[in-house]
Amino acid sequence: MTHALVAQAERGSDGKQMTVVPEPGRLESRRYDEVLDEAMRCAAVLADYGVGRGDRVLLCLPTSWTFVTAFFGCQLLGAAPTAIAVPTSFGRAAGFDGQVKELVAYLRPAAVVAKGAVVEASETVVDTVFVDGDVLLERAASAEASLRQFRLPSEDELAFIQCTSGSTGRPKGVMISHANLSANMTQNVKATGWSIDETGVSWLPLYHDMGLMSGLMVPTFVGSNTVLMPPTQFLRSPVEWLRNISATRGNFSAAPNFAYGYAADRVRDSDMENVDLSSWRMAFCGAEPIHPGTVQRFVDRFARWGLRRDLLMPCYGMAEATLTITMARDNGPVQVDTIDRTAAVTHGQAIDVDPGDPSAMHVVACGAPVVDTEVRVVDSDGNPLGDNQIGDIQFRSPARTVGYFDMPEETAASIAEPGWWKTGDVGYLRDGEIRITGRSKDLIIIRGSNYFPSDFEQAVESVPGIRLGTVVAVGHRPEDGDSEELHLIVESYVPADQQEALRQAVRSTVSAKTGVPVAQVHLVPRRSIPKTTSGKLQRAKARQLFIENPASAPT
Numbered sequence: 001m002t003h004a005l006v007a008q009a010e011r012g013s014d015g016k017q018m019t020v021v022p023e024p025g026r027l028e029s030r031r032y033d034e035v036l037d038e039a040m041r042c043a044a045v046l047a048d049y050g051v052g053r054g055d056r057v058l059l060c061l062p063t064s065w066t067f068v069t070a071f072f073g074c075q076l077l078g079a080a081p082t083a084i085a086v087p088t089s090f091g092r093a094a095g096f097d098g099q100v101k102e103l104v105a106y107l108r109p110a111a112v113v114a115k116g117a118v119v120e121a122s123e124t125v126v127d128t129v130f131v132d133g134d135v136l137l138e139r140a141a142s143a144e145a146s147l148r149q150f151r152l153p154s155e156d157e158l159a160f161i162q163c164t165s166g167s168t169g170r171p172k173g174v175m176i177s178h179a180n181l182s183a184n185m186t187q188n189v190k191a192t193g194w195s196i197d198e199t200g201v202s203w204l205p206l207y208h209d210m211g212l213m214s215g216l217m218v219p220t221f222v223g224s225n226t227v228l229m230p231p232t233q234f235l236r237s238p239v240e241w242l243r244n245i246s247a248t249r250g251n252f253s254a255a256p257n258f259a260y261g262y263a264a265d266r267v268r269d270s271d272m273e274n275v276d277l278s279s280w281r282m283a284f285c286g287a288e289p290i291h292p293g294t295v296q297r298f299v300d301r302f303a304r305w306g307l308r309r310d311l312l313m314p315c316y317g318m319a320e321a322t323l324t325i326t327m328a329r330d331n332g333p334v335q336v337d338t339i340d341r342t343a344a345v346t347h348g349q350a351i352d353v354d355p356g357d358p359s360a361m362h363v364v365a366c367g368a369p370v371v372d373t374e375v376r377v378v379d380s381d382g383n384p385l386g387d388n389q390i391g392d393i394q395f396r397s398p399a400r401t402v403g404y405f406d407m408p409e410e411t412a413a414s415i416a417e418p419g420w421w422k423t424g425d426v427g428y429l430r431d432g433e434i435r436i437t438g439r440s441k442d443l444i445i446i447r448g449s450n451y452f453p454s455d456f457e458q459a460v461e462s463v464p465g466i467r468l469g470t471v472v473a474v475g476h477r478p479e480d481g482d483s484e485e486l487h488l489i490v491e492s493y494v495p496a497d498q499q500e501a502l503r504q505a506v507r508s509t510v511s512a513k514t515g516v517p518v519a520q521v522h523l524v525p526r527r528s529i530p531k532t533t534s535g536k537l538q539r540a541k542a543r544q545l546f547i548e549n550p551a552s553a554p555t
Helices: 002-009 032-048 065-077 099-107 116-122 133-142 178-192 209-222 231-236 239-248 257-266 292-305 341-347 408-413 453-461 496-514 539-548
Strands: 017-023 026-031 056-060 080-083 111-114 130-132 158-163 173-177 199-202 225-228 252-255 282-285 312-317 324-327 336-340 360-364 374-378 391-396 420-430 433-439 444-446 449-451 471-476 485-491 520-524
Touching: 002 032, 002 065, 002 209, 017 032, 017 065, 017 239, 026 032, 032 065, 032 133, 056 065, 056 099, 065 080, 065 133, 065 158, 111 116, 111 133, 116 130, 116 133, 130 133, 158 178, 158 209, 173 178, 178 209, 178 324, 199 209, 199 239, 209 225, 209 252, 225 239, 231 239, 239 257, 252 257, 257 282, 257 292, 292 312, 324 433, 336 341, 341 360, 360 433, 374 420, 433 453, 444 471, 444 485, 449 453, 453 471, 453 485, 453 496, 471 539, 485 496, 485 539, 496 520, 520 539
Parallel strands: 017 225, 056 080, 056 111, 080 158, 111 130, 199 225, 199 252, 252 282, 282 312, 485 520
Antiparallel strands: 017 026, 158 173, 312 324, 336 360, 374 391, 391 420, 420 433, 444 449, 471 485
C-alpha cells in the first residue's frame, strides 16, 4: 500500500484525489501527491514522539484528514496503525477506563493519537504517550521530511492491525502484512473491475475493515478518486450518502444490510431533489446477514432516481481475510435460496422448497471466492462436505492474516492444516457460491436441533412496530432443564399498556413461521441491546445482561 501511495503521488497534477466531507455540503480534497507530502511530515513528527519501525500506534480518531495523514504516516515509519472507535463520551467508564484501556494494555502501543478531549480524559488513566491529533497536524504543517528518510516496507512487515469487533468475545488484534493487504486489494480490483477513472464513496467508519478497505485502501491501490464522510452524517441524515454519490458521480459504495433499509425508510422524496444515482455501478452488501426484503426495498425505493436494479453485490469477508473472501460474480438480481428449515436445522441439509411453504427459510448467496482464494465447508470432524451440506466454513488465501497479535494459542486454534482458517461461520456451498446461515457460537440448540438466531430475529422483525436490528434471539437452559429454550430480547417502542399485546404478537408470529415455541419475550428499553462498534448484535452479551443477570440490565 505504501508503494501504491508513492506511485499515485508520482502522477502529480495528473493524479486523482481524496475528498473528506467534514460536514454536509463541504468537500475538502487533496491530490495523492499532497496526501503523501502530509503523511511524510506527519511521520517525521511521530518519530519525534518516539514512534519507530515495528511499533504499534493506536488511532482513536473520527473520519478526517487527521486520520488519513496519521494512518499513512505510521506506515511510512514502518509502524503498524490500529484504528479504534472514538468513545461516545469521555468519562472513565465510557472511555479509556473500559475496553479501550484493555486494548492499550494488550497492544502496548508506542503512542495513541486521539482527539483532544480523549487525550485529556485518558492521560491519567493509561500509561502511554498520547498525541492530540490536531497538534500532530499543526506540527506536521511546519515539519520538513523527505521520502528518503523512510524505507518502503517489505512484504512480510505489518501494514496494520485490525481489531475484531468482539461480537463473540474480547477483541483480538488481527495482524495484516503488506503482502496480505496487497493480495486482497488485487483480489478486490479483479472482482469489481474498479478502475482509476472511477470513484468510491464511503460513510463506513475507518476503524472497521469494510470501511478502511473500500473507503481508503482500494482507491489508493487503484489510484482512483474516493470520498469519505463520517458515519455520523449518514446516521443523522442518510440522504447525505446519496447526495454525495450524486454530486461526485460515485461508482462504488459499500454498506451493511441495515443501512439499505435505514436509507429506504428515512429518506423522503423531498430530500432527493436534483439527486441522480445513475452513476452508481456496484453497491456492496456485507458485514452482517443479508435480508432479501431489505435490499429489494432499497432498490425499489430509489429506482426512480436512476438507481440500477442490478447494483447490489452481496459479499462475504472478515478481518482475518484482510476483508473479502467471496463476492457476487457480476451485477444481477440478488440470488436467494428458499430452503426447508426442518431439513436445515435437523439434518444439516439445504433442500429447496416453495417460497410459500410454512417451513421455508431464505438464504442469500454471497458469491464465489475471489481469485486465489478457496472456500470449503466441513463437518464437526473437519471432513469436507459437498454442495448443499451445512457445516463450518473455512478459507485459505494469500490475504489470510498471519495470526492474532500476541495470541499464539488462539491463532493455532483457528487454523486447520494445511493453511485453512476457521471462520466460525456456518453455511453451505451451491454451484461454487457460499451461503451463510449463522455463527457457530450463536447457534441455538433445542432438543438436539440447531437453530439459527437470525431466522427467529427476522420473524420478529415482521411484526408491526418492531424495528430492524432491535431483536436478539438466544438459547438459554434453565437450571432444572435438560435443553435450551428460545428467548427473544426485543427493544420496546410501545407504551406499557400495549406491551403484553406485543409479546403475544411476537410469540404467535415466531411460532407460526418457525414452528418453535417461545419460552419468553423480554421487552427492553430502546437502544439497550448491546452491539459492537460496527453495529453487529452481541448476542452472548445480551443473554448475560437481560436473562442471566437481569439486575444489571438498563431500565
